[in-house]
Amino acid sequence: MANQIDDSRPIFVQIAERIEDDIIGGGLPEETQVPSTNQFAAFYGINPATAAKGVNMLVDEQILYKKRGIGMFVAAGAKEKLMDKRKEQFYEQYVVTMIREAEKLGITAEQLTEMIHKRG
Amino acid sequence: MHPVQGVVKMYMREKMGWVLLPWIILGSSFFINLFIAALMPMDEHLTTGGIASIFVYMGVIGILSMSQTFPFALGLSVRRKDFFAGTILMAVMVSLFTSIVLYLLSYIEGFGLVGWGVQLYFFHLPYLSEGNVAEQILVFFSISLCLFVTGFTIGCFFRRFGKIGMTTLAIVSIGGGTLLSYMATYFDWWVTIGHYLADLTAVNMAYTLLPISVVLGFIAYLLLRRATA
Amino acid sequence: MSTKVVEAIHLSKSYGTVKAVDDVSLTIEANKIYGLLGRNGAGKTTIMHMITAQLFKTSGELRVFSEEPYENNNVLRQVCFIKESQKYPDAFRVNDVLASAALFFPNWDAGYALELLEEFRVPLKRRMKKLSRGMLSAVGIVIGLASRAPLTIFDEPYLGLDAVARSLFYDRLMEDYALYPRTVILSTHLIDEVSRLLEHIIVIDGGKLLLDEEADLLRGRAYTVTGPAAKVDSFVSGKKVIHEELLGGFKSASIYESLIASEQRKAESLGLDFAPVTIQQLIVYLTNNSKSRKEAVV
Numbered sequence: 001m002a003n004q005i006d007d008s009r010p011i012f013v014q015i016a017e018r019i020e021d022d023i024i025g026g027g028l029p030e031e032t033q034v035p036s037t038n039q040f041a042a043f044y045g046i047n048p049a050t051a052a053k054g055v056n057m058l059v060d061e062q063i064l065y066k067k068r069g070i071g072m073f074v075a076a077g078a079k080e081k082l083m084d085k086r087k088e089q090f091y092e093q094y095v096v097t098m099i100r101e102a103e104k105l106g107i108t109a110e111q112l113t114e115m116i117h118k119r120g
Numbered sequence: 121m122h123p124v125q126g127v128v129k130m131y132m133r134e135k136m137g138w139v140l141l142p143w144i145i146l147g148s149s150f151f152i153n154l155f156i157a158a159l160m161p162m163d164e165h166l167t168t169g170g171i172a173s174i175f176v177y178m179g180v181i182g183i184l185s186m187s188q189t190f191p192f193a194l195g196l197s198v199r200r201k202d203f204f205a206g207t208i209l210m211a212v213m214v215s216l217f218t219s220i221v222l223y224l225l226s227y228i229e230g231f232g233l234v235g236w237g238v239q240l241y242f243f244h245l246p247y248l249s250e251g252n253v254a255e256q257i258l259v260f261f262s263i264s265l266c267l268f269v270t271g272f273t274i275g276c277f278f279r280r281f282g283k284i285g286m287t288t289l290a291i292v293s294i295g296g297g298t299l300l301s302y303m304a305t306y307f308d309w310w311v312t313i314g315h316y317l318a319d320l321t322a323v324n325m326a327y328t329l330l331p332i333s334v335v336l337g338f339i340a341y342l343l344l345r346r347a348t349a
Numbered sequence: 350m351s352t353k354v355v356e357a358i359h360l361s362k363s364y365g366t367v368k369a370v371d372d373v374s375l376t377i378e379a380n381k382i383y384g385l386l387g388r389n390g391a392g393k394t395t396i397m398h399m400i401t402a403q404l405f406k407t408s409g410e411l412r413v414f415s416e417e418p419y420e421n422n423n424v425l426r427q428v429c430f431i432k433e434s435q436k437y438p439d440a441f442r443v444n445d446v447l448a449s450a451a452l453f454f455p456n457w458d459a460g461y462a463l464e465l466l467e468e469f470r471v472p473l474k475r476r477m478k479k480l481s482r483g484m485l486s487a488v489g490i491v492i493g494l495a496s497r498a499p500l501t502i503f504d505e506p507y508l509g510l511d512a513v514a515r516s517l518f519y520d521r522l523m524e525d526y527a528l529y530p531r532t533v534i535l536s537t538h539l540i541d542e543v544s545r546l547l548e549h550i551i552v553i554d555g556g557k558l559l560l561d562e563e564a565d566l567l568r569g570r571a572y573t574v575t576g577p578a579a580k581v582d583s584f585v586s587g588k589k590v591i592h593e594e595l596l597g598g599f600k601s602a603s604i605y606e607s608l609i610a611s612e613q614r615k616a617e618s619l620g621l622d623f624a625p626v627t628i629q630q631l632i633v634y635l636t637n638n639s640k641s642r643k644e645a646v647v
Contacts, residue, residue, distance in 0.1 A: 005545055008625035010565040038527040045519060046545045047382055048527055050565055092610075100618065123422065126452035133445045134438060191436040194403055196453040197425040197498075345420075349403050349436075 005044050015040060015054030020082050023063070023074055030079060034064060034072040123198055127206020128213075130193065137184070138214055142177040149173050150242050157240035167241040174218060175267045182211070182271020186279055191349045200344050208337060211268040219260030223253065248322050255323045262326035266333045273336045276343035352379045353415070354500050354532045355400055360409035362395050369395045371556035372409070377500075377532060382546055384564065385536040387553040388636050393536050394432070396553065397502050400534075401430040413500065426455055429498035431489040433505040437477040443488060444473045447495075454496040456529075462495035465521060469514060482509030490518050494525055502534045515539070519546055540629040550628070554636045569608050569625050571634070575601040576621035584616055592634040603634055 005011055022028040035043070040051035055072055058064040063078045102112050121129075131138060149170035157166040185207055193203045222243060229236065230244035243249075248259055278286050304310055320328075355377035362370040370392045377383055385393050398404035399411060402418040402425065411418065418424040437446055443466070451457045466473060469487035471480070480488065486507050493501050507515050523546060526533065537543055544550075550567060552560035560567075571591060574581055578600040585602045592603035603626055606612075616623050626634070 007541065007544055007627040007629070008568055010568045011545060012565050041523055041527060042520075044545070045523065047548045047564070048523075049381065049548045050545075053565065097617075121452060123453060126449075129452055130449045133448060134440050137440050188436065188438040192438055192441075192449070195430065195432070195435045196450055197401065197428050197430065198453055199420050199422055199425055201420055202422075346405070348398075348405070 011046055011050045012053035015051050016057045023079055024082050028074050030074045030076050032074055036071055123202035124205045127203055128210050131210040142174045146174045153242055154240055157238040165239045170242055175263050178264050179267040179271035182268040183275040186275025194349045204341050204344050215261050215264035218264050219257045222260045223257045251323050259322045259326045262329040266329040269333045269336045273340040276340045279347040280343040354379050356412045358410040360411055361407050363407045368556050373558045375561055379532055380530040381548045382533045384547040384550045385534050386632055391553045392556040393553050394504055397504050401428055427499040429493055429496040430502045431493040431506050433508050441477050443475055450492045456497035458495050462491055465491045486510050497529050500532045504536045540632055544628040552632055567628050571603055571605045571626040571631050572608055573601055573603040573624050573626055574616050574621045580619050
């Protein structure tokens with residue numbers, strides 16, 4: 001149960017990422033309620049305060065918002081906002097690394113495009 | 121609930137050790153003596169000191185309450201002061217119970233079933249069983265309490281100073297005792313001491329044991345204040 | 350009410366010339382779960398005994414719930430300390446121990462205690478002396494949880510418990526903590542198992558405070574680079590190295606420094622492997638008896 005959490009990165013970041021993934025993947029549509037901090041804590045076997053920190057980070061980024069007395073909900077436009085953020089990260093994380101590795105191996109830009117098309 | 125009350129209730133869970141076992145030991149000593157007395161010719165009295173076992177046992181419980189119950193109580197966040205008060209309260213109650221029962225048995229033995237029909241005098245003893253009801257109960261009570269407190273103080277000393285402290289204490293008391301006995305010989309105190317003891321009635325002894333218990337109890341408390349689990 | 354549950358200021362404890370606890374200052378805040386970690390004999394147990402007034406400090410100040418804990422029922426009624434070395438009266442059965450705990454902990458939940466006992470499969474009527482090591486630990490855990498004490502301290506609570514029982518302990522602790530928030534101090538060697546439960550981590554080493562940090566901030570606080578020795582050496586020069594290993598011409602070095610993307614890219618462009626260090630590894634490296642490494646942190 002708890003083994004999905006990786007102990008070498010801040011857990012609150014991982015919790016935030018899980019929620020983001022669910023929003024992007026459609027598991028958590030906009031305007032639906034997000035599980036409570038204690039539910040996250042019990043599910044992942046983590047400290048509730050840490051889970052709360054992850055949730056609050058998304059509140060600060062206006063991905064989630066709080067309905068007083070009820071709980072946390074996915075904000076309108078959250079999915080689009082996250083997609084944009086992830087695209088930027090995708091470029092940083094994957095494209096830049098791929099190009100560097102390609103350069104090392106002497107793969108040209110054309111060959112690279114060809115590889116991508118072949119896969120698609 | 122006040123923690124002192126809690127400590128007493130905790131001891132109450134050990135009825136076996138505090139109440140039943142001493143009477144089982146005393147009872148078995150009594151029945152062995154009863155058997156021997158029954159085998160003896162009818163014109164002979166059998167007077168024994170088997171009653172001492174219950175008092176010695178009080179000393180043992182005193183030590184055990186420190187070695188076993190104290191670390192447990194401390195583990196349950198009990199204050200040392202409350203543990204002390206609860207322990208002494210328990211000892212007073214048990215000593216009172218013991219002394220009343222012993223008095224009743226002594227009465228039955230002396231005036232009811234005289235010598236249990238076999239001339240056995242186990243509870244009704246010369247010297248101890250003198251004076252009125254209150255005085256006789258006081259005698260049993262003070263011996264019981266004093267032995268408990270002595271055991272308890274030894275237990276506290278051991279908790280506080282450990283094996284090395286205990287050994288040192290033993291050596292010092294043996295040395296001190298020897299020195300005192302030499303002094304007694306040198307200054308010719310023995311005759312005076314002899315007279316004092318000969319004149320000491322059981323009730324007067326009880327009156328002496330009670331302040332001794334109080335002093336020992338005070339020492340125990342001081343040791344306990346600095347004792348660790 | 351102050352949110353400081355425990356406040357130690359220059360707290361020291363000496364046995365003759367040996368300093369078991371050496372000038373430790375720390376604060377434990379209300380309703381958080383703390384990990385008190387360190388090697389055997391580091392002074393953790395001594396600190397916990399002083400907090401619960403079972404041992405006496407040599408110098409410094411110590412306040413628990415804003416008061417001196419010694420012989421103070423205001424403090425002691427709120428504290429439950431479960432320790433591995435706990436002694437029980439010889440004649441006591443499990444039910445006697447629970448009944449006694451009920452006498453002294455104002456928030457004691459007897460129903461919950463029985464429920465837990467069943468889950469840990471400890472027979473209620475068995476004598477304490479006849480319990481296995483694991484069952485003895487389970488009794489301690491049951492007392493600690495069912496006491497619901499505002500400050501609950503567990504010192505190596507699971508000697509002899511198997512993985513299933515340990516994970517049961519973690520689950521019940523987190524559940525009950527969510528329902529009845531309280532301050533918990535957990536001292537253990539099994540850092541990997543508990544680290545995700547902890548909000549704050551305190552590391553004691555050689556009687557001194559080595560680390561006092563929010564747990565999540567320690568994740569990714571250090572990283573390891575691996576590759577050809579010469580390249581690794583050039584990368585780590587000027588950095589705080591807390592651990593090094595050499596295998597032939599290959600070297601791995603762990604660096605105490607928060608992960609920065611540019612550094613990671615630099616390492617990767619040098620052809621070095623890059624991996625974050627877990628909390629357990631970090632603490633092992635930091636408490637691994639090397640003075641220079643400790644200095645790197647302070």
